[in-house]
Amino acid sequence: MTAPRPFNFSAGPAALPEPVLRQVAEEMLDWHGSGMSVMEMSHRGKEFGTILAAAEADLRELLAVPPNYRVLFMQGGGLGENAIVPMNLSRGGKVDVVVTGSWSRKSAGEARRYADVQIAADIGKTGVIPREWALRDDAAYVHVCSNETIDGVEFQELPELTHGVPLVIDASSHLLSRPIDWRRVGLAFGGAQKNIGPAGLTLVFVREDLLGHALSICPSAFNYETVAANQSMFNTPPTFAIYVAGLVFQWVKGLEYAGRRGLAAVEQRNIDKAALLYAALDGSSFYENRVDPSCRSRMNVPFFLKNEALNDTFLAEARAAGLLQLKGHKSVGGMRASIYNAMPLEGVQALVGFLKDFEVRHG
């Protein structure tokens, strides 16, 4: 287990920090002298209570979550939240959605089960987030996907809504990669399986004034007010996934990079990784990224070989070079490099080296 691990560019479930995996393995049979694996602990016991409290405290500290926001540890992933958000927040009224890619489009479709949904703007095939949004003053909320995993489109700054309507962000694939400007956000949610931990854990951050308005058909287990009132233990939470997430939070807190520490270090490293990769793609006529530089994702970098007949060869040679899971999403094709928090700079350097080498040999 001491050989270097390959670099894993999966879009999610995604690479986790190696020290976290090692600690999980070491503690598997006996967590802190308890005689139990974390998987075997009652969620109501003091051991897991300690784990949950530490995870929440560390996450609040990392993201500077204000006290009037509740942090909920839930299940169902982003697709679950596509229904759970409107069941809790829409009041059966109006919801405005800004479509910037596949995920926000899916969110709009699902919200139509519960609300009058309007597409306030649509990126279409332009590759640039629209500036003009048709917003309704009486909407219950405005939904954006702040990082589109499939399309590689990210809001570099969250919109500042001035019409008094709360903003909901689907932050699944860049949560914990950068700070969140909470003044602009009413609710944020995200699946854990990108930057945070195993699939099956969903994080929700909700401003307290948005609690208490769920539709009567909202299941109790997915009612934010009920979940909040029970400290995320109305039903049995995904305890092991929360434990792994807590270790990841500790890892982020301790990360040092470019004279920074914690989330600032992670963010700077993500900026540098993305700059390196986009520069390599833009500097070549062999590869192509089609997203406007103003809104390119730091996390998910879809790209294409201009000669797509080489796709299979590219993937096979990448794998042989220890660069895993680079195939693009089936709806888009081509390639995608997801370079989440756990991807070291060396991984992106290795990918860039491979891109140049492959171009020399096949260009």
Place this chain on the structure above:
Amino acid sequence: MTAPRPFNFSAGPAALPEPVLRQVAEEMLDWHGSGMSVMEMSHRGKEFGTILAAAEADLRELLAVPPNYRVLFMQGGGLGENAIVPMNLSRGGKVDVVVTGSWSRKSAGEARRYADVQIAADIGKTGVIPREWALRDDAAYVHVCSNETIDGVEFQELPELTHGVPLVIDASSHLLSRPIDWRRVGLAFGGAQKNIGPAGLTLVFVREDLLGHALSICPSAFNYETVAANQSMFNTPPTFAIYVAGLVFQWVKGLEYAGRRGLAAVEQRNIDKAALLYAALDGSSFYENRVDPSCRSRMNVPFFLKNEALNDTFLAEARAAGLLQLKGHKSVGGMRASIYNAMPLEGVQALVGFLKDFEVRHG
């Protein structure tokens, strides 16, 4: 890590087989030479595809699931299913619920959001499952909790409904502890965190003719037809929990006991463990179990010290003797020993020895 582990009587999340935990630890950084932890794999890649297919095939074999039942790997636990079942099956009509304890009572309450719910029978404080049920011919389904985790009440035989209405069983806390008579069941569900794996995975077995009738307000991620059509990958499934469950299925298949193998061995061992523990309780005037012998659970054995002033001493001495998590549910009080599949006979023998010893010293 070679010292014997304590015996863990948690009601869930609960003890897992030690060989499974060891294998999970060993494969944590590199699953089968893939260079990835299972936590880090795309759910759409061939590696996880292999894991999911094997888990489903082994589970189908163990429980002899007929081909016209779909096996779904979902999220949200039993409390989530309390809403998800009526959203999928009730058609907004009538649902009959037989109350045999806390869990079936909760299920009835949640189903009222979606359907006209009638309590067909209620165990009350009798400790015996009622024989007379007031069933409606035009109900969409009849719900029972086939093992009540909190109350320690189990159906030793599933009811045979003769009025043409499907039976739904909440089998969370005895799933995979014994065979299921599928001729009597339309749908079975259960959280994994008792006999199967980590919390955060929910198993649903549904007869195909019951698919396709979800209410329009049912979230896509929880629509059985959608989940089935996407082979449990409409949203990202709890991949790591499914992997652990798959290892547990392998462990069950290989278990040998009393000349039996697989589920038959597990069941016989559960019968013997329960008989040993109930005999010790019944043979003492110091302890008491209040459930009628006709419907005592093989899995969850609530019991009381007649002198409840000794409760804290009992728990402290039990813990010191390596017998963990014996405290009863807060709504019931007293003690509870959950003796799921992973509990060896030696664990129950140790508990029985401790019961006798404690009685000698404090009786």
